[in-house]
Amino acid sequence: MDGLNIPLNHILLVSSLLFAIGMLGLMIRRNIIFILMSLEVMLNAAALAFVAAGAHWEQPDGQVVFMLILTVAAAEVAVGLGLVLQVQKRFKTLDMDHANRMQG
Amino acid sequence: MIMINLIGILLIGGLLAMISERFDDKMPRKVAMAVVLTDLLYLLMCLSGMPEITQLQAPLANDPSTWLMHFKSDWIPAFGISIELALDGISLLMVLLTLVLGAIAISASWTDIVVRKGFFEANLLWSLAGVLGVFMALDLLLFFLFWEVMLIPMYFMIAIWGHENRGYAAMKFFIFTQASGLLMLISVLALVAINHSNTGVWSFSYFDLLNTQMAEQTAHWIMLGFFVAFVVKLPGFPFHTWLPDAHTQAPTAGSVILAGILLKTGAYGLIRFAVPLFPEAALNFSYPAMLLGAAGVVYGAVLAFGQTDFKRLIAYSSVSHMGFVLLGIYAWNELALQGAVMQMVAHGFSTAALFMIAGSLQERLHTRDMRQMSGLWQQMPRMGAVAMFFVVASLGLPGLGNFVAEFLVLLGLFKVNAWITVIAATGLITGAAYSLLLMQRSFQGEVNKKWADHGLIDFGSREMLTMAVMMIALIVLGIYPQPVLDTAHPVLQSLLELTTEPVNTVAEVVR
Amino acid sequence: MNASMFSALAPILILSLTAVVLMAQASIKRDQAIASMITGVGFVLALFAAHYARDFAQPVTILLQVDHWSLFFTSLIIISSFVTLILSLETFSPEGERKEEYYLLLVLSVLGAVVLIQSSHMVSLLLGMELMGVALYAMIAFPEKGELPLEGAIKYLVLSACASAMLLYGFALIYAATGSLSYLGIGARAAEAYVQNPMLIMAGSAMVLAGIGFKLSVAPFHMWTPDVYEGAPTPVTGFLATVSKGAVFVALTRFYIDGNLHQYSGLNTALVVLAIASMLIGNWLALRQENIKRLLAYSSIAHFGYLLVVLIALSYMDDQLVSQSITFYLTAYLVTTLAAFAVVSTIAGEDVKRQDISAFEGLFWYRPLEASALTIAMLSLAGIPLTAGFMAKFFVITVGIQSDLWVLLGVLVLGSAVGIYYYLRVIFAMSKSSQGGEQTANKLEKILAVALIVSVLLLGSWPQPFIAYAGGL
């Protein structure tokens, strides 16, 4: 491993920050689109961590999982966006706080 | 096998009763009556073939072969759970009581139940079956199973055919018994686990679990699990509050079974399991237990005195009377135990009868409120006379069963602790107070104009017949209780032997 | 990859094939009847395949672990899906709308569940979970009318995506700590990794727990449950409650055992907290719930609380009795829940108003069969003897006692005591006398209900054969 050699923990730190940001976004954002984006951020944080770990152990598995995560994210978002259309159609809003018909 | 049949007949009979409604809605009660009587006859026939019970040497609690009947077959071998039924003197008494009162209950439901007769009789018979199971099961899990399952038909009887506040009452009844039942389940499993770790074999059989060795503290807690479950059902003092509601709201037949039989399962459990399985722990606990009993006697009597609802009054009187049973059991000497057993039988009859009277009053007046009654003797002298009989029975008139029971309990208790005896004895006075008040408010006093033109019908021949059975039973118990005593004697003997040395140690503690 | 491995994968292959066929059929001729037929056939074949695969039990590559245990659950899952299928026929009856995709989704998410069950590797776990999940989103949102399904779907999507993210991140951390993605590998390296940097692996597994806990709707990750249960079409709710949760729990168990995670008291405490919270919160929430689907949702929270007790016991005793208990409990729970949902979907259908407990009044008198079925289901959930639910509780308590988990047992008693109340409320409502309702009767569903109830009672009253069988797994 030549070139820059960043210790694993630093990368993990970064990724965890990413993850936290994503979670924060989930919690504070009302608009469904942004929520989905925050999800992307979280997933990518995980992906980053995997890649880093893979590099650390010098295994290809990290990258493999990264690919997998991409596809997963894609799938999630695909369905998600489909639902978003429906939401817009039926609720006439993308503000998730208005989607609380069911309570108690 | 006989015991399986006894239960089976009732179960199948229940189905028959339910189906028979399709043909004619007067059928179910007849079918049910027939079924119970068949069961009773069958049992008696089988017994006639048996060796005279008094001849049996004291059935060694840990040796089923010395019992009157014993049946065992695997059920869940993985955990050493088996279908194990056995019959000894006490169970026999209880089984007989169950069947007789069952017939009486059916007679009580004769005109009382107007809708869904078939399903009602079915439930009645099934609950009887469950109770029989409780009295005969000697595999702890099987026992627990019957213990829980017998409640379900009872629940339905209250919830469907009960009075104005049935939902609440049924729910309360079920939750109290279930919650305490869970504690018992945990105790059972804990006991079994200990036995498992001692011997390496899974077994739920009473005979294997007797004198399981365990730490004193452990034994204490496990015993408490059983104790609570049984005392809730008994009902003992702080756990009795489900009873007034359940009894008051249940249909007459339901009340009869509840008061006459179901309460006895608690006492039976204490005698059969709670004490013998943990002699030392149980008898170390006997002082508080007896205090609870005394408290129940007094508290029940006082509350009964305050009631205006006919059935509620009787319900509280049951609390008071069952207090004597608790006292008798934890005094744990033969006199007291015999007293307790007698009380179980006698109270079964006297209270059942009073509930029937309450039921027939409600049937005629459509109220249980005694403030609306008074002077009913005028129009219903027969009912009045009968009521008078059972009232004096329940206040412990010598010459009737309840007196023998209460006196024996007190006699045995006095040996153990004089002061508690004194407290309990006040129950005789307070008992008189509420019993006579009941009589005064309902049948005596100014004739209530309200019913004057109602043309109330006095007891008919069916009712009188039913009542006669119970009267005769009480009188016989009162002046010649020996058969009952002899039946129970060998069992109690063996139980006492089983626990001799703890008793002595404990007796010192309690004195 | 040799032939025997393919035979071991038979169920998965069959299900995938079914999916392909369905797609093909959809492109040729859209017809609901045929689609459902194909699905049914697919399930039946898969069932046989699962049986057939028993002779080839082996780890298939590093990803999948095909053994009797997983195969048993595979078949259980498939049966449950079959039940769902039958219920769906009624719900999604052809009314102009196109419903064929529904069956495709069903098959796909079953496929996901099976993969999940057999997974022995993070990747396969992830794959299975996502396959199942994504299909489920669509299934929940399937009805084209009404807002509730959509709301349920979007909530489930976002929340479960978030959960997956947690799961993934947890895996990442574990991977970083141990350098292995397969459970056994983790198990092997965990100890030393723990010594080096406990924080990493602990945090990782905690996040994994969180992710899985969400799918199991264990408190405090339970909040989505009632809304999704209520919103989803009833058969889908049933599917969610049984197939998805069952599969996830199996996966969790395997991960927990193979990964030797039960050694770490920290995780154990975490589990204890989850269990206690679930038992209490679930029961308390259900206490005065009027909508029966929500009620079942809450009760499921409590039940997975009970189930966690068994998992916790792993730390104190050999896994033989534990896995046996899990097998029994899951089976009992699945069967009972299916029975309940079968009745609910026949009686209440998709009409929210008819999902109120009050709508069940008098059911005993005009639809005795369904009423008795629901009664027995409720009793089983409450854990009354002679029902499967009782034996399940029996196992839990036995295990709990053997490993001295007295606090948990205490909470369990408390929870069950509370539980009795709301289960009885349903029964009491049905036993109330009220004007007779309509007499609509669907043969198939009647038979289904009877079959399920019979199995509930059998499991409860004569469990020996099954216990023996489960012991052999």
Next chain:
Amino acid sequence: MSETIWVIPLIPLLSSVMLMLFGSRLKITHIGFLGVASVGISALLTLVLAVEFMQNQQIIQESLWTWMEVAGFAPGISFYFDGLTLVMMSVITGVGFLIHLFSTEFMEKDPSYARYFAYLNMFVAAMLVLVMADNLLLLYLGWEGVGVCSYLLVGFWYQHNANGQAARKAFIVTRIGDTAMALGLLLLFTELGTLDIQAMVGAANQTWQIGDSIPLIACLLIICGAVGKSAQLPLHTWLPDAMAGPTPVSALIHAATMVTAGVYLIARTHGLFLLAPTAMTVVAVIGIATSLMAAFTALMQTDIKRILAYSTISQIGYMFLALGVGAWSAGIFHLMTHAFFKALLFLGSGAIIHCLHHEHNIFKMGGLRTRMPVTFWSFMIGSAALAALPMTSGFFSKDQILLQAYQLPDLGPGLWMAGLLGALLTAIYSFRLVFVVFFGEANTEPDKDTGWRMAVPLSVLCFLAMIGGYFMIPVAEVFPASDGSHPAHWVEYVSISVPLVGLLVAYLVFFNRRLNIDGLANSTVGKSLGNFWLSGWGIDWLYDHLFVRPYYGLANLLKSEPVDGIYGLIVALNQTFNHWLSAAQSGRMRWYLASMVAGLIILITLAANLPTGVLQ
């Protein structure tokens, strides 16, 4: 006869049962016949038995069957017959028979004639069992039996709440004593291992020394029982109210037989009391105190039956005094004579009430001498005997008691003087009654005079009341012989003369008004004292405020079942949790996310920060 004495109680019992079962279908005459005849037969049999006994002073013991046998506790349904039993039996059956006969006329008009005789017969049966019992448990059976019969008969006219009240009071107050007595039984059995009276006394004499504490406690408990039944202080309050019952009932139960059961009990167990001198003193003191209290009260009463009731209490006080001072046979003797004259008086009053259409107030009567001669003479004789005028039956018995009381070592003279005071008062109030009722001007017209079924019993009882004093009661063997020593003669003279003085006073005050006490009566002191006595020394009031009301209060307090409150609390707690948690289910997705994140954080902290380490 001597081997089938159990028949004697059986006959009335059977007839009672028959009356209960078929009473509604029988004709009045048949009912009356059945009721009277059954007791008559028992009376005859008793007579036969008496004759046999006179010949061979032979004690009979016979056991029908063992009642119950548990761990050495084996009381039998078995009877014991000796002189004492004979006396009691003859009183019960003899007087009982007469009263039954009287009732046939007295109750003629009553709709529930059959019920009346059923109860009355049952009472006789129970009372016979009581006196014939061989062991204390069987005695207790009779004891409670008579209690219940008394309850039933006092409340016979149940339509009036007051009667029911009185009946319940009678039963419960006596029940208090009974319970104490039951405890005594428990103690005795626990200590001596038997309840057979003879065996028990024997065992007691071996186990205990005179003055031991256990026999004292036992005796005190037994005294409680006796006090309750015999209406002595402090449990006497029920008897005056018990007059609510039909008058013949008062005559039989509340004068002649049941109320004297306490005396019988103590006499029967005198063996124990001899071991506890203190207990005997207690008996004596209770007796004398009661008799004075009652006598004063009787002075002020205006209701004819209440006067008699209090005089009964007072006379039983004398019997207790006798027992207390060890004059056993004198006590029993007074019991018998009292049974005669008090029954006579009650029946007399019954006749009056019957003919004066249920008038009870003596001041509304008057001048009945000419119009109801039979009644008048029975009252004269009865009162004379009650006042213990010389040569009447009462004279002999009371005289014996006073003399023997005098001989008691230290307490003696005091008791004697108190007794004299009592005697004086007795004479006064009894003749007050006579003069007020039978002389002076008539206030109410009797609609009829007594028929033969009333007249015959009255006259027979008159006869007995006269010559009863010459009977020799065969109790010599039963009791320890008292030393035949006699006190100084002046004592006797005083004892004899006192009643005469009383008679004189009564004559002066109530007959020819020579001695006017109105001034005294109307003075504030006199008034208040009078009211105090009238109210029976305010004891009823005291008990009402001390026990009855508090008990009602307690019952009302607990009526709402406080214990249930605890469970209510638990339920409420669960509901609150339910409220909070379902409030949390807001349906807001972001809130749900927040909870997940929180959960995640909790999990991580738990997993990582807690003291971790590999188990195993």
